[in-house]
Amino acid sequence: MGFRFELIAGDAHSRARAGLIHTSHGLVPTPAFIPVGTQATVKALTPRDLREVGASIVLANTYHLYLRPSPEVIVRLGGLHHFMGWDGPLLTDSGGFQLFSLTGLREVDADGVTFRSHLDGSTHRLTPEKVIAVQEQLGADIIMCLDECPEPMDRAYNEEALARTHAWAARCRQAQTRGDQALFGIVQGGIFPDLRRASAEYIAGLDFPGYGIGGLSVGEPKEKMHEMLEVTVDCLPADRPRHLLGVGSPQDLFECVTRGVDMFDCVLPTRIARNGAVLTPTGRLNLRNAGYTDDPAPIVEGCACYTCQNFSRAYLRHLIKAGEIVGLHLTTLHNLHFTLDLMRRMREAILAGTFSKLRGEFLAGHEATEELGG
């Protein structure tokens, strides 16, 4: 009952593909969007809400849980699944992204990263071995190698960081002791095609059961992201799932599924929801706008989510303006339902041979919005 990726169908006109990930906690149909549960909870949603909106897998952040409540507490409470009340598949990231984005003071050396907690300023050190040990304590079904996520345009820094990311990937592979967790290697390389290619080849050579693609969607132009994705995917084995870290707008999901990505995680749908921005087929609405003050329509007419079935834009706007928690809950519920439904429709279209049609129709009717986090 371990990890297995089953490739089911490929699209005739693109690299898009439909698959099924088997884990000991259940199945993940791909392409899949993974809601982010940073601190062992997806913000504003319970596990039953996640089931209701169609989540098959949830991500939690190793960096955050390492600092609070600590892996030891989670072990004593029976592991992360039991701790957070989610009995489906779980993925933990390595903490690499947070180490390089959240912590003010950090020092990187060949062996690991020394950093100060963003919570209380206390000093900590994470090495590849430690990151694997922590993720083994947490017990997610899919875990990630420690990687370094550098500024994408800086060539010299990217070369240096990539050497560390590669050495750390090999050490993570070595450090793994549990046989029931799938360890993914992570490809980096900034916006440099040769570095991306070298990274994908090196990481693929370590024979991981799946591959993460990091360091994209961090400020580079869209065309660069697409180019890097194409270069990378070409060098990865077809029989392993590919996880693109940190991407989650409807347009990006289409563009990246088209380029052969199987899994995504991103705070975007949940974060913008908490700012009052909601997803619709034609683009984003910001419910804070005065225009919705007495709008009796749901966010999306015909949407099957609890929010759209029961509440008007006017009521949601009222809740958000009044600072009510239920407002955050209802917009988050809708945005995740919308995103997960989009993934289901993509998968069905790939299986039915109509992915290009779906993609064309969706993107033609959808107004692109800069992903500024709402």
Added chain:
Amino acid sequence: MGFRFELIAGDAHSRARAGLIHTSHGLVPTPAFIPVGTQATVKALTPRDLREVGASIVLANTYHLYLRPSPEVIVRLGGLHHFMGWDGPLLTDSGGFQLFSLTGLREVDADGVTFRSHLDGSTHRLTPEKVIAVQEQLGADIIMCLDECPEPMDRAYNEEALARTHAWAARCRQAQTRGDQALFGIVQGGIFPDLRRASAEYIAGLDFPGYGIGGLSVGEPKEKMHEMLEVTVDCLPADRPRHLLGVGSPQDLFECVTRGVDMFDCVLPTRIARNGAVLTPTGRLNLRNAGYTDDPAPIVEGCACYTCQNFSRAYLRHLIKAGEIVGLHLTTLHNLHFTLDLMRRMREAILAGTFSKLRGEFLAGHEATEELGG
């Protein structure tokens, strides 16, 4: 299909009684606890959550909704039931309590109250007629007369305020135009038995379908509250429901049901939940305490609520310490479930003739806590 109070059974050893309120939006078994949905939502719970924890009726605050989003918006959205997605019985208070507790600058005269909004400082005026008009726009099943809630110990002020409260009650009765809403008169009188008696007699003389009891549990000693309650209830007709405003701790609910109260509303269970304080048969726990860091037990062993069925004290503590919205949701869900379940058990015991036994057992095992709002 209008309002009707059906008195079903009385306890042989106390004034406790079981009844059934009929409204055009459904039934309210009494004694009843009414969750407070200040701004047209019970904080951190959706309407389906309220159904799940057993709420039969919800209260919303006229003062808050008058200021935001405004009665006009709610009318355009089809009335308060439709606006907030709650199709069960609804009660709105008169705004009196908020006028005298929230607003910094206010002027009371014989005709009404001029005040500044706590939101933006804008000036407004509410009269008895206006308060009825607003509540008719909102459209709750039970509405309340405008009353003045004075400092309970000040005799001279209480006499003066009581005269206004009585005159306003008569004007509210006159001002009512809708036949499908039950207007409750409110008894005041501070901690003065003669004023309470005079008030109950005067208000009862206006022949309302139900009676509110205000100005208690606002700082006076418990014995005074009980005495005032006894004096008041004695002067109210037995065939009408009695609603005690602002009381909601488990001990107080028992003490006041014993004294013949049928309905309660209070922010206590939901407010303390948001501070991490949860209700148990033996008293309150504060989940912020370090002692719960790795406590695998639910809040209450055997409790049927979603929170206790799925999550440990350790996990709830983690959510609260981490500032996660889901923590507020789960503690609120438990506290309301606990409170509403207590009311159900009281009602069953009254019907079974075992109320005194239930009361004795509960209070013996329950550690009284000062209601400081957690």
